[in-house]
Amino acid sequence: MPYKSEEEFLKHYDSSKFEKLSMTTDIIIFSVSNSLTTNYRKLNEKHFSVLLVKRQDYPFKDKWCLPGGFVKMDETLDEAATRILATETNLHNIYIEQLYTFSDINRDPRMRIVSTAYMSLIDKNMLNEKIPKNASWFNMKILEDDKTINITFDNEIENFTVVIKKTLKELTTDRYKYSVVKNDNLAFDHALVIASGISRLKNKLEYTDIVFNMMPEYFTLGELQQVYEIILDKKLLDPAFRRIIADKVEKTDKVKTGGGHRPSALFRYKLNKK
Amino acid sequence: MPYKSEEEFLKHYDSSKFEKLSMTTDIIIFSVSNSLTTNYRKLNEKHFSVLLVKRQDYPFKDKWCLPGGFVKMDETLDEAATRILATETNLHNIYIEQLYTFSDINRDPRMRIVSTAYMSLIDKNMLNEKIPKNASWFNMKILEDDKTINITFDNEIENFTVVIKKTLKELTTDRYKYSVVKNDNLAFDHALVIASGISRLKNKLEYTDIVFNMMPEYFTLGELQQVYEIILDKKLLDPAFRRIIADKVEKTDKVKTGGGHRPSALFRYKLNKK
DNA sequence: CTAATAGTGTCTATTAGACAGTATGTT
DNA sequence: AACATACTGTCTAATAGACACTATTAG
Numbered sequence: 113m114p115y116k117s118e119e120e121f122l123k124h125y126d127s128s129k130f131e132k133l134s135m136t137t138d139i140i141i142f143s144v145s146n147s148l149t150t151n152y153r154k155l156n157e158k159h160f161s162v163l164l165v166k167r168q169d170y171p172f173k174d175k176w177c178l179p180g181g182f183v184k185m186d187e188t189l190d191e192a193a194t195r196i197l198a199t200e201t202n203l204h205n206i207y208i209e210q211l212y213t214f215s216d217i218n219r220d221p222r223m224r225i226v227s228t229a230y231m232s233l234i235d236k237n238m239l240n241e242k243i244p245k246n247a248s249w250f251n252m253k254i255l256e257d258d259k260t261i262n263i264t265f266d267n268e269i270e271n272f273t274v275v276i277k278k279t280l281k282e283l284t285t286d287r288y289k290y291s292v293v294k295n296d297n298l299a300f301d302h303a304l305v306i307a308s309g310i311s312r313l314k315n316k317l318e319y320t321d322i323v324f325n326m327m328p329e330y331f332t333l334g335e336l337q338q339v340y341e342i343i344l345d346k347k348l349l350d351p352a353f354r355r356i357i358a359d360k361v362e363k364t365d366k367v368k369t370g371g372g373h374r375p376s377a378l379f380r381y382k383l384n385k386k
Numbered sequence: 387m388p389y390k391s392e393e394e395f396l397k398h399y400d401s402s403k404f405e406k407l408s409m410t411t412d413i414i415i416f417s418v419s420n421s422l423t424t425n426y427r428k429l430n431e432k433h434f435s436v437l438l439v440k441r442q443d444y445p446f447k448d449k450w451c452l453p454g455g456f457v458k459m460d461e462t463l464d465e466a467a468t469r470i471l472a473t474e475t476n477l478h479n480i481y482i483e484q485l486y487t488f489s490d491i492n493r494d495p496r497m498r499i500v501s502t503a504y505m506s507l508i509d510k511n512m513l514n515e516k517i518p519k520n521a522s523w524f525n526m527k528i529l530e531d532d533k534t535i536n537i538t539f540d541n542e543i544e545n546f547t548v549v550i551k552k553t554l555k556e557l558t559t560d561r562y563k564y565s566v567v568k569n570d571n572l573a574f575d576h577a578l579v580i581a582s583g584i585s586r587l588k589n590k591l592e593y594t595d596i597v598f599n600m601m602p603e604y605f606t607l608g609e610l611q612q613v614y615e616i617i618l619d620k621k622l623l624d625p626a627f628r629r630i631i632a633d634k635v636e637k638t639d640k641v642k643t644g645g646g647h648r649p650s651a652l653f654r655y656k657l658n659k660k
Numbered sequence: 661c662t663a664a665t666a667g668t669g670t671c672t673a674t675t676a677g678a679c680a681g682t683a684t685g686t687t
Numbered sequence: 688a689a690c691a692t693a694c695t696g697t698c699t700a701a702t703a704g705a706c707a708c709t710a711t712t713a714g
Contacts, residue, residue, distance in 0.1 A: 118495070121444035127497035131459050132406035135500060152713070153664045170395035185405050185498055189489040207556060213487045213502050215463040221392070223401035224459055226409060228487050282481060283657060284595040321558040334665070351668075352703060373665040374711035383557060426686070427691045608692070625695075626676065647692040648684035 136227040137193045138180035138302065140211070140309040141201065143236045144326050144339050145249060153372035158338045159251035162306065163200065164265075164298075166246045171221045172299030176265075178306070179247070180227065193230040201234065202241050207325035208232040212308055219301045227300075231309045233325035254310060254345055261290070261307055265297070272297040276307050310343075317343060321360055324381040332368050332376035333357065410501040411467045412454035412576065414485070414583040415475065417510045418600050418613055419523060427646035432612045433525035435510075436580065437474065438539075438572075440520045445495045446573030450539075452580070453521070454501065467504040475508065476515050481599035482506040486582055493575045501574075505583045507599035528584060528619050535564070535581050539571070546571040550581050584617075591617060595634055598655040606642050606650035607631065 115121040141163040146156040164176040179200045183192045193208055211229040219225065236249075243249075248267045255262040261276040275294040281287040295303045316322045323339055337353050359382070366378040389395040415437040420430040438450040453474045457466040467482055485503040493499065510523075517523075522541045529536040535550040549568035555561040569577045590596045597613055611627050633656070640652040 115444055118444050118447065122495055125496050127408075130408045130456050132408050133457075133459065134401075134404045134406050135409075151664085153662095155665075170389055170392050173392065182404050183407075183489075183500075185407065186491060188491060189487060189500070207558065209559075209561065210486060212484060213463060215457075215502075217460060217462060221396055222399050226457075226463070228489075284481065284598050284655075285483075285590065286594060287483070316559065320560060324558050332666085349704065349706090350666085351670095351705085354667080355703085369712075371665070372663070372713040374667080376666055381558075425691085427689095429692075606693085623677065623679090624693085625678085625697095628694080629676085643685070645692070646686040646690070648694080650685095650693060 133224045133226055135183040135189075136180050136225055137183060137189055137196060137230055138178040138227050138300075138305055139193055139197055139200075139208070139230045139232055140178055140306055141197065141232045141234060142309070142313060142326065143234050143249070144342070145236055145251065155334060155338070155371065158335070158342050160254070160339075160342045161249045161251045162265075163243065163247055164250055164267075165200070165244070166248070167299055168246060175299040176248075176250075176297055176302075177299035178229075178302050183228075189228045189230075193228075193232075197230075197232055200244060200247060201239060203234060203238055206232055206234055207322070211305070211312060214301055214305060216301060227305075229305045229308065231312060233313075233322065235326055235328050237328045252310075254343075256345065260293075261310075263303075263306065263310070270297075274298060274303045274306075276303065314344060321381070324360075327381070330364060330366055330378040330380055333361070333379060334376055336361075336379070407498045407500055409457040409463075410454050410499055411457060411463055411470060411504055412452040412501050412574075412579055413467055413471055413474075413482070413504045413506055414452055414580055415471065415506045415508060416583070416587060416600065417508050417523070418616070419510060419525065429608060429612070429645065432609070432616055434528070434613075434616045435523045435525045436539075437517065437521055438524050438541075439474070439518070440522070441573055442520060449573040450522075450524075450571055450576075451573035452503075452576050457502075463502045463504075467502075467506075471504075471506055474518060474521060475513060477508060477512055480506055480508055481596070485579070485586060488575055488579060490575060501579075503579045503582065505586060507587075507596065509600055509602050511602045526584075528617075530619065534567075535584075537577075537580065537584070544571075548572060548577045548580075550577065588618060595655070598634075601655070604638060604640055604652040604654055607635070607653060608650055610635075610653070 143161050145159045145161045147159060149156055163179065165179050167173055167175050167177055179196055181196050183189060197206060197208060198204060208230050211231045213226060213228045215226045217224065250265040250267045253264040259278055261278060264273045265271060277291050277293050278288040281289045290304050290307050292303045317340060326339060327336065333354060336357065337348055341348055361379040362382040364378050364380050367375045368378055369375040417435050419433045419435045421433060423430055437453065439453050441447055441449050441451055453470055455470050457463060471480060471482060472478060482504050485505045487500060487502045489500045491498065524539040524541045527538040533552055535552060536547065538547045539545060551565050551567050552562040555563045564578050564581050566577050591614060600613060601610065607628060610631065611622055615622055635653040636656040638652050638654050641649045642652055643649040
């Protein structure tokens with residue numbers, strides 16, 4: 113095909129000569145929720161939570177899955193993810209990042225579908241409307257060691273556990289290959305997707321300010337520390353935590369009272385930090 | 387559509403009802419090369435290099451691009467990337483990781499193509515055959531500050547520079563949006579893809595053992611330090627470097643002589659480190 | 661007063677940065 | 688001998704871990 117120019121080439125290009133597939137995006141929407149305590153002295157217990165949707169149709173009818181949808185021909189993956197996020201939450205200008213593209217051949221029983229997963233973090237207080245009636249927030253309890261990840265999902269009506277085995281992918285990095293050992297309630301490969309998202313979030317907690325996307329404008333340092341602790345699933349020492357967080361936040365003159373203990377200063381994320 | 391079971395649903399499923407697109411994978415193959423020095427005393431100068439392919443056909447005829455190809459219907463993205471890597475280098479069991487999925491609507495002038503980029507690291511000494519005749523190793527010189535990335539490519543026949551502007555994507559993380567300011571020689575969005583790969587590699591150098599994928603079995607600590615220095619584009623202090631690297635390598639009884647200076651012990655990557 | 665959280669001071673251990681010094685090959 | 692790199696010792700600065708202590712509220 114001896115074309116004279118790129119224009120000429122493109123005019124005669126037959127786009128049907130390569131095989132095609134459908135693409136979707138799935139979005140992991142993480143947030144933090146409070147449950148009231150019985151003891152007036154204690155803080156509200158925080159939970160790390162994810163938004164799941166109950167499938168109304170086949171395949172995987174009645175199983176839970178991540179919000180997602182097909183990518184249109186006139187939108188990028190980022191745009192598709194943002195659109196789907198807005199559909200579920202009616203929120204805009206939300207933190208979102210591309211996670212990983214999943215491409216197992218039979219990950220969808222209908223046909224070959226490649227899916228790019230996104231991770232999004234929201235402050236639940238921003239939700240001004242109800243989430244769709246087939247959607248639900250699940251609190252997660254994550255137990256992880258170097259061999260296994262154990263995630264328990266609980267939305268106060270039903271609860272279930274997903275178990276994932278980790279095997280080191282190669283010697284030189286900390287990358288693991290995940291394989292689902294137990295999963296009776298999540299559709300598609302979404303157990304893997306959620307596990308990847310949790311892993312990414314845990315990492316980014318340590319070296320970025322990503323956590324503030326889940327926090328309300330004003331928060332106490334105790335609340336902030338709680339969020340770190342539930343996601344990382346370990347206790348942190350107060351003085352060390354405050355040292356690390358010190359130049360990321362600024363103290364306001366607001367105070368939170370009402371607990372049966374010393375009131376706490378309210379802080380705010382400091383924008384123009386060095 | 388009131389199907390009785392998943393089997394029944396799948397039997398009647400019409401896969402043509404969703405729009406489809408083609409997917410490709412592009413692979414950034416990074417390595418390190420030596421150039422001989424004029425001074426018998428000095429070490430060989432090392433270069434950080436990438437494998438590029440000259441496009442033989444439209445679009446972007448005669449421009450350089452990353453090795454890549456269409457994803458087949460019966461292979462995953464990982465498999466496609468591994469296949470393409472083997473085509474270019476005839477190497478197997480090589481370090482490869484998924485980088486990012488690029489989906490700009492007009493990134494390919496032919497049609498809508500979404501491409502998942504992979505990053506691969508090789509030790510050039512493993513190359514037992516010639517690379518394809520339309521492929522070439524380019525040494526890269528990277529100058530980066532918080533506003534701009536400047537990459538100069540040089541394969542000893544031609545050289546060119548790509549300039550990329552960085553703008554902070556959001557406040558809470560260190561993520562940047564890259565936009566190409568100058569690029570006359572790289573096809574598609576591959577300037578962006580390479581910049582993303584460099585960024586990922588720089589990060590992983592600091593907290594993983596990824597560098598050893600580019601090293602031969604035996605190496606001196608000076609050579610290893612050189613590799614860090616050319617990729618990070620900064621000088622490191624010897625004692626600090628040796629402290630950090632100490633428990634990742636083991637000394638062998640081999641020695642490298644021949645330079646006009648004290649001989650250097652040869653080390654090896656230590657597999658069963660704590 | 662008590663229970664619970666808020667917040668700080670300080671000691672110690674570990675790690676990172678800096679620099680100076682000694683060692684040893686080839687020409 | 689001179690040069691370039693190899694390699695180590697040590698001081699200092701910065702950071703992280705641990706623990707103990709004081710402060711303040713609602714009930």
